Amino acid sequence: MTISTEYINGSNDTEVQALAEEIDLEFLMEDLQKMLASIKMGTDRIRNIVLSLRNFSRIDEAEFKAVDLHDGIKSTLLILQHRLKEKPERPAIVVIRDYGNLPQVECYPGQLNQVLMNILVNAIDALEEANANRTDQEIEANPSQISIHTSMSNSQSVEIA
Numbered sequence: 001m002t003i004s005t006e007y008i009n010g011s012n013d014t015e016v017q018a019l020a021e022e023i024d025l026e027f028l029m030e031d032l033q034k035m036l037a038s039i040k041m042g043t044d045r046i047r048n049i050v051l052s053l054r055n056f057s058r059i060d061e062a063e064f065k066a067v068d069l070h071d072g073i074k075s076t077l078l079i080l081q082h083r084l085k086e087k088p089e090r091p092a093i094v095v096i097r098d099y100g101n102l103p104q105v106e107c108y109p110g111q112l113n114q115v116l117m118n119i120l121v122n123a124i125d126a127l128e129e130a131n132a133n134r135t136d137q138e139i140e141a142n143p144s145q146i147s148i149h150t151s152m153s154n155s156q157s158v159e160i161a
Contacts, residue, residue, distance in 0.1 A: 021112055023030075052078040062107075066104035069112075069160065073148060076116045083124050093144045100151035102158050120146065 052075040077084070077095060086092035127144040153159040 049078060054095055064106060064108055066106045067109045067112075069102055069105055069150060069158065072109060072113045072116060073150075073160075076113060076120060079117070080120055080124065083121075084157055089145060090128060090131060091139050093124060093146060096147040098147065098149040100149075102150055102152065105158055 082091045084095060123146050128148070131139055131144060147161075149159075149161045151159050151161075
């Protein structure tokens with residue numbers, strides 16, 4: 001949708017034109033477009049978080065079934081994103097993903113996602129504790145990172161490291 005001032009600019013009504021200038025209508029129209037784009041971006045982020053939470057919890061999937069492990073890892077990392085981002089009081093934690101080519105794995109997805117969450121939260125806590133004893137220069141030279149590696153360990157097993 002494009003907002004136009006042609007009506008106002010073409011109008012002989014000086015009162016309307018004066019009001020448009022007083023409220024800086026041109027700026028407001030430009031700013032409105034930016035705000036709408038920002039709102040759309042925010043709603044897209046919320047949608048992705050909700051989908052990840054749904055995937056993570058798998059409330060409707062309490063049974064043993066075949067799933068993509070990478071989807072569970074992705075959902076867990078999205079939920080923990082606020083703990084991984086840089087904050088004024090702590091540096092960011094970089095996540096390195098090295099995913100192998102895995103088939104779907106039969107498991108209890110909700111329970112597996114909870115295990116992944118616990119392991120990643122423990123890793124984040126350990127890195128934050130270690131950073132408390134390091135200088136800014138040490139942290140900059142050797143940033144905190146978590147590496148996630150998936151692979152087939154044999155024809156019947158997969159490995160998440």
